[in-house]
Amino acid sequence: MTEPIIVSWSEIDAGRQCKLKHKMAYKDRWTKPVEDDSPLGKGVLYHALLETHFRTIHGHQEFTTGGKVKWDVSEDEMLRHCESEVSKFLAAKLKEGVDAYVLDLLSWMYAGYVEMWGIDESHDILGVETTHLAPLGEIMIGERVTPVVLKFKIDRTIRDKYGHVRVIDEKSHGQLPSDHDYDFLDQFGLYVWGLRKLGINVRGAIHSASKTKQNQGDIYKPGQPGFKANMKETPLEARFKRTPIHYTDAQLADVAKCALDDVQDLYSTSNRHQRQADSDRCKWRCQYTEACLFERRTGKPGDMVRMLERLGFNQERERH
């Protein structure tokens, strides 16, 4: 029996962006530690902070007869527990050496998040950071039929006040995305498809966005040195946005089929791992830009790897 290939959304997404990037990240596994003050670094830390918040709430939930959820503390106490756990998280990060500027930003984001959404008292939390494996289908590698399994991690699965199960994914952005950005966001579609495949009746997804960029008025407060009367705080509704996303059955079937087709393409013996340069995508979302450009400039195969080593990348074989 052929061993299945396990793929994540990130891998499919990298493959859709560029075959060379996919090879470097998922076949050769070139990686380097993320800088805390980079957009990705801030996103990872914010994600971990919200995980702490929601795990705290989850830990105070009790299932009663009939599957209803109640809390073992009052709403005020719950908020205090959450804030206390998040403070401990931030203190631990400071000890680990995370930049104080980044931690101040995270505190500002968290205070705004709680002001905007409260403690989501109408949501029963069914899972926080749960990992799932769903069979995506089969591909051919040469003459071999190979099963493909989708591995996905869901930030939060909740049951809303109408009894509908939804998956929520937390994202941080420099600017909040516009609504049309969600129409072809296959990541969420795959999560909903995957859970339904596993027998969980999920109604849809919620994209929960938080803005990382601050105005001067968000940093300087009245009475503080540097404050000026014309400095304005960003209103909450311009900092946070939750967008429900719904899918038809046909749409989900196509999302899964497109993902499987892409995996077939990436793992096919005819994949040449070619550079698929595009100035926006290369600069915006590729960690290999400098090394890739270096090899292109010198015209010497292997110069990309030499430059990656010089830039502090290394190969992590056991990661997936």
Ligand code: SF4
């Ligand atoms: S810089 Fe562009 S072309 Fe080069 S690996 Fe990254 S995405 Fe591909």
